[in-house]
Amino acid sequence: DAKTTQPTSMDCAEGRAANLPCNHSTISGNEYVYWYRQIHSQGPQYIIHGLKNNETNEMASLIITEDRKSSTLILPHATLRDTAVYYCIVRVGNQFYFGTGTSLTVIP
């Protein structure tokens, strides 16, 4: 069973920030939150992950609430190529539990 809840779909204007929320209220203290995305049926592509602190890399920022029950992935300047399904994943042991993800559409 997926350990995360995400909105089914979102739209974002090109050039604007895309903020994708995720709830993971049952997360345990040592479980990381990962974000991947999938374009069409390609292999999932890693974006970012974190445990407690906010994280930033060249692709995105990850904001994790203090109680760790939710997080937000931020794509600072969305482009058309960012149109994809975004998965918020909690890793349990060796398993990645993929939910149904958020289908993000970047609109010109």
Add this chain to the structure above:
Amino acid sequence: EPEVTQTPSHQVTQMGQEVILRCVPISNHLYFYWYRQILGQKVEFLVSFYNNEISEKSEIFDDQFSVERPDGSNFTLKIRSTKLEDSAMYFCASTKEGTSGAQQFFGPGTRLTVL
């Protein structure tokens, strides 16, 4: 940048036939995984493999499935007697470490079509 590769990209087989899906994980990675994604559905974990043993498997990974690392580079998934419902994308992944903070690198997938 190193990447996980998978062959073939598309496999078509008849129901009841055996198929072997191949993966070449990133060379210094030690943990290997198979996932599947039925068309229009979510990505599902099948199995994890470390030190020549299965470390975890899901309910989907029944007796018709097996995994093997036949040499130092390949990691294979065998489906003994394929069923129509095995039609899916199959993704291989690998990680360098087994810790929960280790990023999984996914391959491009093999599309299996069972007729």
